[in-house]
Amino acid sequence: MNNFLSLHYFIPEFILLLNVFCLFFSSEIKQRHLIKIRQILLIVSVVTFAALNLIRWFDHPCGLFYNSFVHDPFLNMFSIILLCVFLIFELPELWKYWSSGYTNDLLQKLIILTASILLLEANSTIGLLLCIGLIYIGNSIIMNRFSHLNTDNRQITVDLTIQILLFGLLFFGFSIVYGFTGSLYFHTAQLPAAALLESPLNFCFLTLFLILGLGLFGIILPFRTLHEDHHQTYHVKYYGSSYFLPFIALFGSLIRILNGIFPMIRNYGAVPGEYMVFVIGLSICLIAGANFYYFKKKTINDLFVISLIIHYGLIISGLAVFTKEALTVSIYLIISTTIILSGIILLQKSDKISTQSKLIKTVFYLGLIGMPGTPGFTGRFLLLRALYNGGVPLRLIVLIIISILPIIYFYTVEIISLHRIKTVHPGIKILPVPAFLAFFTILMVIYWEPFIQLITKSLVFFN
Amino acid sequence: MGNHLLLTILGLPVLGTFILILIKEEKSSVLKTISAVVTGLQLWIVIQLISNFDKSAGYLQFVEHFSWINLLNIDFVIGLNGINLLFLVLSTVIFFATVFISWQLGNRQKSFFVLMMLLNSGITGLFIAFDLFLFLMFYGITLFSMFLLITLFTSKSENINNGYFGIYALISFCLITIGILVINNQSPLSGFNLSTLTRNPEALMNIQTGGFFIFLIGFLLIAPVVPFHTWLVPAAGNSIASVSILLLALFSKISIFGILHIVIPLFPQSSIQFALIFGILGLVSILYFAFCVFSFPQYRKIVIYFTGFLNAFIYLGLSALLSIKHQNLDASLTGLNGAVIQSISAGLLIVIMVILPKIRRTAQDRTPASGSNRWAVMFMMLMVLLAGIGLPGFLNFIGQFLCLSGAFHMLSTRIFSVIALLGLILVGVQFFKIIRSTIQATNEFDFTTDLSEMSNEVIIVAVILIALLLLGIFPETVLQMIDRSVYSLIEYITVI
Structure with missing residues (x-):
C-alpha cells in the first residue's frame, strides 16, 4: 500500500523520534520523577522498537508512505542490525543515563541512529539527502564537541568540508538519475534498459557517484574518528556508534537505490561487463590504496582504519554482480566486520593486557585474517564464490585475492606480537561486551546457514 | 564411540585446544598431561581403526556423512581409505611423540601446546576430509598454526626468514581456494563432496589442465621440492627441535597427500598427461x-x-x-x-x-x-x-x-x-x-x-x-x- 494507511508501519521510527524530541526538550528538567519517566520511556521505546521490527520481519509486510518512505523486510533487518550496533557501543552510556539521568552524550547518538534508520527507509532523493544531512550534522557535533583538547577550528573546517563534498557528490549523482529517468523516487526511477545496454558507461558513471557519495563516508571518516590524533585526545570507542551506524545505513541505502534504478539487473539477471569490471576495479583500488597507506604509517590504529576500508572494498565488490547471493554475502560481511572491529575498538583502550583480552583479541584478529572457522573466512569465501558464479572473470577474482593478502600478513604479525606480550592477571576485569562479541563471531560461523538464509529472506524490496 | 571413531579422533584435538586455552600458563604439568592424554587417546583410536579396517576393500570406510550447509551443497564428509589411514597413523604417532619430546620445553608452554593441538586438529581433519570445503578449512587451520609455531618458537631472533614460509603458505591457500571455487563453478550440482565429484568426471573435463596446475602448484608451494623449497631452511633451521619435527616429518607430507587425495582423483587425465x-x-x-x-x-x-x-x-x-x-x-x-x-x-x-x-x-x-x-x-x-x-x-x-x-x-x-x-x-x-x-x-x-x-x-x-x-x-x-x-x-x- 502506498498511502496514509501505511503509516502504522513506521511506528518504531516514530517512537525513536519521540525519544529524540523528548530528550532534547527535557534536558533542563531537574525533577527526579520526570527524569525517571523519561528514562523508562527510552528503555520501553528501545524494547518496543526491537520487538516490532522482529515481529514484522518474519511477517514480510511492505508499505510505502506517499512514495517517500518505504517499509519492507530489508528495513526490518537493517533496523535490528543498527540497534544492535548502537547497543554495543552505548550500553555504558545507557547505564549512566539510567543511574544519573545525564543525557547530553546520548542525544546526538540517538539522532544518528534515527537518521540512519530513516536513511534506509528513504525512497526519494529529497528524503535521502535530508537524512544524510542529519547524519553529517549529528556526526560533526559529536566529533567536535568531545574532542575537547583540540581547540582550533581547523578540524571543524576539515570535517565539514569533507561532508559537504560528499553531499555534493551525491547531489550530482541524483541529478544524473533524475536527468535519465525524470523521477525522484527510487522505485519508479528505473533507468531505461535499452539506454543502459547501448551505453554501459552510463552505469559506471552513475555508480561512481553513488558509490563515492554514499561510500566515501565509510572510507574517509575512519581517518577522522579512529585515527591516532583523535585517539589520543578522546576515547576512541566513543566514536564507534557515530561511525558504524551511518556506515551500515549508507551501504544498505546504496543497495536499495541500485536495486531501484537498475531494473535491468534485477529483471534480467545480467550486468554489462564494463560495469562489473568497473566496480571490481574500484574495490581493488580501494583495497590496494589502503594497503599502501599502511606501508607508510604503521600504527595499530592505522591498521584498524585500513581493515575497515579493505572490508568495505570487499563488500562493494558484491555490487558488481548484484545477484541475491552476492548481496546476501556482502551484508553478512558487513555485519561480521562491524562486530569484529567494534570488539577490537572496545578492547583497544586497555593499557595492560590480561589473558582474557588476549584471547578475545586473538579471535578478532583471526576473524580479520580470514582464518577458517571465523566469519572472515566464511564471508570472503562466499563472496568470491558469489562473484565467480555471478560471472566475474577468474583473473579479477585472483586480483581481489592478491589485494587482500597484505592485510592477512599485517594481522598475522599483530597476532605474533600480541602473543609475545606478557599477560597481567590481577586487577584486570573481564570485558563482557567484547567477550560476547567474540562469542557471537563464533556463532556466526557455526550457524552460518541460518544467518545467510535470514539475510536472503530479508532481501525483499517494495516493488 | 565405537561407531564414531573418526568423529572422535577429530573431536579430541579440537576439544583439547579449547581445554588448553582455559588452563593457566603456570600449570605446565596439567597442560602437558592433557596434551599427552589427547594424543594418547588418538593413538588408541588409530589402533582401533587399523584393527577394524577392511584391507580387502578399496572403498571408503568409517564414513560419517552429515548434511552441513544445504544452501551451498556443503556436506560434512569424513572417511578413510588405505592411503588416508596411513597418513593418519603418521600424524598421530608424530603428535604423540612430539608431546613427550617437548616435555621439558621452557618458555611459552601454553602457546606451544595450544598451537600444537590446533595443528593436530587441522592435520587430522585434513587427512580424513572428503569434502573440498571441509578440506580447505582444515588446510587453512594447518597452515596458520604451523606458521605461528615456526614464528613464535624460533631459536633465533631472525623472524624475517620465517616470512618466506608465510608468503608461500598464503599463496598456496589462495590457489587452493581458487581451485575449489573453479571446481564448484564447473560442477555446482555436485557441491564440494569429493566422492560425488569423482562420480561425475565429465563435469570437470573442461578444466582438467587449468585445475590440475592450480592445485598442483598450490600444494607444491608448501612442499620441500625444488624450486619451491626456499622456505624450508629458514623455517626449519631457526625453529626449536619440536617444531622442526612437526614441520619436516609431518607438514612436508601434506603436499603429497593433497596430490594423492585431490589432484589425481579430480584431474586424472592431466595427472597422466x-x-x-x-x-x-x-x-x-x-x-x-x-x-x-x-x-x-x-x-x-x-x-x-x-x-x-x-x-x-x-x-x-x-x-x-x-x-x-x-x-x-x-x-x-x-x-x-x-x-x-x-x-x-x-x-x-x-x-x-x-x-x-x-x-x-x-x-x-x-x-x-x-x-x-x-x-x-x-x-x-x-x-x-x-x-x-x-x-x-x-x-x-x-x-x-x-x-x-x-x-x-x-x-x-x-x-x-x-x-x-x-x-x-x-x-x-x-x-x-x-x-x-x-x-x-x-x-x-x-x-x-x-x-x-x-x-x-x-x-x-x-x-x-x-x-x-x-x-x-x-x-x-x-x-x-x-x-x-x-x-x-x-x-x-x-x-x-
Missing part, C-alpha cells in the same frame, strides 16, 4: 638435496636437506602414472604404493634424525652413571644413520625401492631412476662420514643445536626404530593396507 613433471621434479630434487646433504657440515642443515631428499623419491614414484598410458597398471601400482610408503617412512625417519644429536650427546656422556647404557645408545644411533641411508631391512628401503622401480618401468623415466641412484651414493658417503665421526668422536660435523626442551628421546627413537625395522622386514603389513585403495585409484584413472 603431465606425470613426467612429477618425475622431473623428483629427479631434480633428489640431485639438488643430495648435493646439499653432501656439502654441508652442519648436522641441522643436513637433516633439513635430507627431508627434501627423501620427499623427492615420492615424486619420482608418482611419475609411474605415466605407465597407465601404456596399460602397464602394475608399474603404476608399484610407483604409487612406493610413494605412500616413502611418505610414511620418511616422516618417521625424520623424527629420529632430528632427535639424533641429543642421542649423540647421551652416547658421549662419559659419566659413570650413564656408562652402562652408552654402547646401547651408540648402537641405536648407528642404526638410525643406516636406516637413513636406506639399509635393506628398514621401511625406508622398501619405499625408495618401490619408487625407483615404479619409475624404472617406463622408458622415459627409466633414466631418472638410474640418475637418482647417484643422489643415493652422495647421501650415503656423507652419512658414512657422520658414522665415522661419531665412532671416532671427532669434530668433523657441527652437531650444535638447541635441544634443551628434549626428553624421553631414547625411548622414542627405540620405538620408532623398531617399528621401521619390523615394517621393513614385513612390508606386506603396510602394503596390504594401501594396495586395494591405490589399485582402486589407478582403476578409476584408467577407466576415465
